[in-house]
Amino acid sequence: MTPEPAGDDAALPPEPAGPAMSGRNVNVFYGQKQALFGIDLDIERHEVTALIGPSGCGKSTFLRCLxxxxxxxxxxxxxxxxxxxGEDIYDRDLDVVELRARVGMVFQKPNPFPKSIxxxxxxxxRIHGMAPSRTELDDIVVSSIRRAGLWEEVKDRLKEPGTSLSGGQQQRLCIARAIATRPDVLLMDEPASALDPIAxxxxxxxxxxxxxNFTIVIVTHSxxxxxxxxQKTAFFHLGKLIEHGVTEEMFTNPRHKQTQDYITGRIG
Structure with missing residues (x-):
């Protein structure tokens, strides 16, 4: 195993202007049932956007659209x-495998592959051809595990199964796996709901x-x-986006009564 690699972001091209992702008039149907209604939402770069709302409100449905x-x-x-x-991700010519390398995902429950760490x-x-040599692959693995805050705990255990780790460590391994393809956006669907308070x-x-280094969208029930x-929060209710704005402002001075009712526990 190689030592810590040099920063792998040094030679990256400048980022495009504008939001990392945008949704305009997004409607989602499951059969005849409509789950999302006319969602307009921008996901800003290098910010964490939280999607909140009662169970079944559409926040995870919107996350999966991304x-x-x-x-x-x-x-x-x-x-x-x-x-x-600026590129339509639902374009027929778009490579969905490539899209999911650029928009990584971490699920509610840790789901390491039945493979070594x-x-x-x-x-x-490896499957995206990002590392022509074993040395380059080692560099990516070490860098990703370090970024996920797991290196000191697993550096002598890399050949052990990922499933041998604790729940919190498994979730950080899944984060390392998601960021190893150097995505632009990282989606997290209640990533801590199955973990104890310390994890x-x-x-x-x-x-x-x-x-x-990444734009993050997180669904959270908390x-x-x-x-x-x-930094930004989007409040969903009954499949509609009720309010979106700066988190601190939304929690202290919401613009909509439904947001106020949810934050104060009147609806949930």
């Missing part, structure tokens, strides 16, 4: 426009560090977590 995970659900239909760096992280870069605090601290980790 990397076309809804494509895997029979009968699901997405209307409207969603762009990544090393192979969990190496998998994405949750570690994940939240990590999210704050990762936004320096308003306290949204307040701690996000």
């Amino acid at each position: 990397n076309r995970m809804n494509d895997t659900i029979d009968g699901c239909r997405v209307e409207g426009t969603i762009t990544l760096d 090393y192979e969990n992280v190496a998998y994405g870069p 949750t605090a570690v994940i939240e601290e990590l999210i704050d560090e990762l936004r320096e 308003m306290q977590q949204a307040a701690r980790v996000s």
Whole structure:
């Protein structure tokens, strides 16, 4: 294994202007049932955008639209426009595998592959041809595990199964796996809901560090977590986007009564 690699962002081209992702008039249907209604939402670069709202309000449905995970659900239909760096991600000519390398995802429950810690992280870069040599692959694996705040805990255990780690460590391994393909955007669907308070605090601290390099969208059922980790918050209710804005302002001075009612616990 190689020592810590030099910064792998040094030679990256300048980022495009404008939001990282945008949704315009997004409607989602599961068969005849409409789940999202006319969603307009910009995801700003190097910010954490929290999606909040009651269970079944559409926040996870919208999150899955951003990397076309809804494509895997029979009968699901997405209307409207969603762009990544101005490019329509639902364009017929777009490579969905490539899209999911650029828009990574971390799920609610840790789901490491039944492979070694090393192979969990190496998998994405290998299938996407990002590392022509073993040395380059080693560099990506080490860098990703370091960024996920896991290196000191696993550096002598890289050949052990990823499933041998604790729940919090497994979730950080899944984050390392997601960022190994150097995505532009990282989606997180309640990434700490299955973890204890200590592991949750570690994940939240990590999210704050990762936004320096990635744009993050997080679905959370915890308003306290949204307040701690996000710069922008979007409140969904019954499939509609009720309010979107600066997190601190939304939690202290919401513009809509429905937002106020949700934040104060009157609806939920």
